[in-house]
Amino acid sequence: MFLGAPGAGKGTQAEIVCEKYSIPTISTGALLREAMAEGTELGKAAKSYIEAGNLVPDSVVIGIIDERLKKDDCKGGFILDGFPRTVPQAEALDAMGVEMDLVISIEVPDEKIIARMSGRRLCKDCGTSYHLIYNPTKEEGKCDKCGGELYIRKDDAPEVVKSRLEVYHTQTEPLKDYYEAKGKLVIVEGQEKVEDTTALTLAAIEKSRG
Ligand code: AMP
Numbered sequence: 001m002f003l004g005a006p007g008a009g010k011g012t013q014a015e016i017v018c019e020k021y022s023i024p025t026i027s028t029g030a031l032l033r034e035a036m037a038e039g040t041e042l043g044k045a046a047k048s049y050i051e052a053g054n055l056v057p058d059s060v061v062i063g064i065i066d067e068r069l070k071k072d073d074c075k076g077g078f079i080l081d082g083f084p085r086t087v088p089q090a091e092a093l094d095a096m097g098v099e100m101d102l103v104i105s106i107e108v109p110d111e112k113i114i115a116r117m118s119g120r121r122l123c124k125d126c127g128t129s130y131h132l133i134y135n136p137t138k139e140e141g142k143c144d145k146c147g148g149e150l151y152i153r154k155d156d157a158p159e160v161v162k163s164r165l166e167v168y169h170t171q172t173e174p175l176k177d178y179y180e181a182k183g184k185l186v187i188v189e190g191q192e193k194v195e196d197t198t199a200l201t202l203a204a205i206e207k208s209r210g
Contacts, residue, residue: 001080003175004106006164007113007120007156009190011129013106013201014081016194020202024073027081028061030127031068033153051154053163055085055171062092069098085172090179102208103179104201108190110165117161121150135194 002010011027018025032050035043042060049056065083068074080100084090093100108116119132125148130137137144155164179185186204191197 001100001103005168007117008106008108010106014079018079023077025079025081028083053160058088103184106188106190117156123148124151
């Protein structure tokens with residue numbers, strides 16, 4: 001599981017790690033954005049929370065995760081990115097009988113996050129995330145993986161990022177104590193370069209696997 005503030009790089013690391021270990025990444029943020037793009041009832045209900053930088057209600061995201069983790073591709077393991085984000089969500093995961101092997105918290109100071117977010121870009125088609133400076137595409141404006149067009153998330157606007165950081169500190173950060181108490185937490189300091197953070201992340205994973 002990856003914990004971390006918005007823009008700390010957890011989605012990017014999750015994508016890299018899931019390819020290396022051939023397991024799926026389950027990202028509630030990506031699932032909600034997909035639902036929004038498709039205009040489903042779920043997407044419509046989530047839109048106002050997401051665009052204001054607030055959390056979608058626990059019952060909604062817990063339902064999404066419960067359904068997603070039942071799929072066959074999760075049988076050999078999976079990575080959680082962006083779930084849980086509150087203590088009740090973590091408790092719901094425990095109640096489902098889902099136990100994490102390792103919880104990696106990627107830590108980046110708020111000032112750096114605010115500066116970084118303005119360069120973040122996402123693929124409209126496959127959702128892969130990039131950064132203009134730290135993780136650029138080979139061809140400007142086009143996804144390396146599928147050639148899709150890149151876009152800027154509405155909730156990456158500076159005012160929204162500030163409220164997302166506040167939400168992170170008040171509602172999500174207590175999860176560090178929650179998983180520390182279970183002996184599962186490892187802190188990884190987010191580095192300037194994606195590959196440097198990846199090296200620290202992979203070292204933490206290998207260490208936990210013995
Ligand atoms: P992310 O892509 O992980 O940054 O998620 C984008 C937005 O989706 C968040 O700012 C929340 O509004 C919503 N969201 C994603 N995951 C959760 C979650 N576990 N609990 C509540 N809201 C979530």
